Amino acid sequence: MAGAIIENMSSKKLVIFGVILLLFQALSFMVGGLIAPSPTSVMLYMANKCVDTAKSHQSTKWFMPWGPNKCEIIRSFDEAMAKKIEANNIVFAVHIPQQNMEMSPWFQFMLVILQLDIAFKMHNQIEEGALATVDVALAYRDDTLSEWTEMAHSVEQRELKCKFNTQKNYENEGRYYDCDLLPFMELGSVSHKYYLLNIRLPVHERKKINVGIGEVKDIQLVGIHQNGGFTKVWFAMKTFLTPSILIVLVWYWRRITLMTRPPVLLEKVIFALGISMTFINIPVEWFSVGFDWTWMLLFGDIRQGIFYSMLLSFWIIFCGEHLMDQTERNRFSIYWKQVGPIVFGSFCLFIFDMCERGVQLTNPFYSIWASDVGTELAMAFIVVAGICACLYFLFLCFMVFQVFRNISGKRSSLPAMSKARRLHYEGLIFRFKFLMLVTLFCAAMTVIFFIISQVMEGHWQWGSQKLELNSAFFTGIYGMWNLYVFAIMFLYAPSHKRYGDNQSGGQCIISDTGASGEEIQLTTTITHVDGPTELYKMTGKAAQE
């Protein structure tokens, strides 16, 4: 047993393998670009202004913006002024979705953004750091005739971050402020057909609630949800990828257990990478179509986080195991310095995610960014995670640099080495360079497509054929990393072939006393040593001679 499959594969086979992977890669881009619609959809809602005529505030009463039971609507607040309706009697009602449509569990999630249209008035300006207090209730129903059922009710505060871009004078009264979008609501599952939002902006002068927020003219909501078509394509892709990765994973592990020696660290890490990829792949989201699992969004984040940290750890350990200096590694604890930042960084992001999406499981209107403390806390988590990421990349770059330095050192001494050792080192160098190349390619592709999808408009038109860039980006990149893991598991699995045609190679290693330290090296890397038996055989042969 010597080396990984990649070292023993002929160039021709390797090229064929590469071409097949590229074909699958192209396929995964096509699936997203040609079949799937754009990943998300936007619905704009203008809140209707209902008048709460009942003197006693009944909490059970819901205000419908249209339809047979629609509320008493006023068009503008001048009308309210004339009718002497007060702010506390105005309810902004938004029905999601619009008439004649219904929501579907395939939408996976729904987030709603709040936008206040505030007109500038010389005597009624937005005060510095003004807080809007929003009393909001969410209800659902599943057919157009039944009663609304309350889902959530909360009183939220949002800071108004508004700019007025022209001069503040009487001339410009009536112009709108330019306000930042406010995160409003996030639902982790869309299991009902109709949703209704009733929003109030209660005023309480003594408690300073909603005083100094300017003249609110309108409330606009923006609803974002994943497109059903994209969800279906995505699920289909996951369902297809899961068994493919799983099969290679099983095959890979079987190969390793077939060997007589225990698996080395790198093999274990590759195995773990495969497991985390499978974990992401398993299409548990299918359940979200039938069940009201609001935690799916959070769960998806966690799965992604695990995979990313696994991938980053894998790169570090792969570099470390190919350092080709004389240190004994092969233990996870050696890498604590490099893996530490990954674990700590992803832990920070996990805490942040729990604070945001975790709390949203109970209160969909919660946003960590709404309060000052929350914002600072969130920023702290993100900054720490960012520092960890920088630290990690410094370590990684340094390690890669070390490997290349060692490679060039070894290169010069290669011709002088015995055949087996030369083959061994050449194998190491080839394996490293190959992975380096593939990784760089994948990373570059990810970055390039990310930039394209950010910069370009949503789609390209080719005659009648439309290419959805954003969807192609998601499916393509997802497919690419799957293929990456697939290729690594396949190519870096232990090979059954041997180095040389005869066993004489072994002799040379042992007889080459000049490099006593390197024997240790040979025993620590996965490529060469297959337990004591092989070593015994070799030493036996040496003894014979």
Place this chain on the structure above:
Amino acid sequence: MSLSPSLSISLFLSLAVGQQYSSLGTQPILCGSIPGLVPKQLRFCRNYVEIMPSVAEGVKIGIQECQHQFRGRRWNCTTINNSLAIFGPVLDKGERRDGFEVSKATRESAFVHAIASAGVAFAVTRSCAEGSATICGCDARHKGPPGEGWKWGGCSEDVEFGSMVSREFADARENRPDARSAMNRQNNEAGRTSLNDNMFLKCKCHGLSGSCEVKTCWWSQPDFRVIGDYMKDKYDSASEMVVEKHQEFRGWVETLRPKYNYFKPPTDTDLVYYETSPNFCDPNPETGSFGTRDRSCNLTSHGIDGCDLLCCGRGHNTRTEQRKEKCNCIFHWCCYVSCQECTRVYDVHTCK
């Protein structure tokens, strides 16, 4: 005039201005009862009866914006006696008296056409977002079984729908081969294009932990004042045209050509006109001028709203007025102001 007159002079202003405090959406509209609709508009009205209140609302928004933009000028979009002929014949086009067209193809007329057509597109888009109409934007152009289209791939932009309504309705009468129709078509389109050009993109990131891995963007309508400002610029730089007649198999066809070759030819967003405006100093029903008599003017200003220019050199009267005003107010975000009442003395200047 195309849209604003046929609409405004009849039902729509009575709807939009007259019944200020009734909700437009609640009243069923009988298309047949609207005078002055051409058959194509009537057909449109019947098909899209749900959004006709928004069309009226749009005309109203356009008029209000026009009045705001021209508030200090000799021509200020005013109405005579609050009658329905809100713009006077300046804007009017379609009214022919014994085959004689009274309207003038001036800059002012161009502006009103553009702002009204933009207003209609704006209001329709807005009312689509309110959800009261069922025929808005979400068409079944996407894949998937009919009706399920939006579950597969979402909706198309409501903005396109608003423009479509404005185009279908406002341009319905502008199909004659004469110069005036060509001018109105260009100006109506300029209003809509300006609205579309002033839309701005807003984005929200919602990827892993809120990162921009997943980003969703949408087009947002600007404040209508922005459109008003933009159209006002276009008014100031409107292109003067000359009418050319061609003989075609249908008969005589009039087209417009830029009068001055050394200026850039008008683009999609530019206003065009081919008759010079009157100075609007004296009332003249022929040209649609109301005159500036009794308009209040600004004594200290040297601009067009100053007493010298606005009164066309006729001089002005000054009187003092005591006004009760609200002061030291506490405002709520809506509808309620608690104030003290103060009395202040003003000098009011009006043109002779």
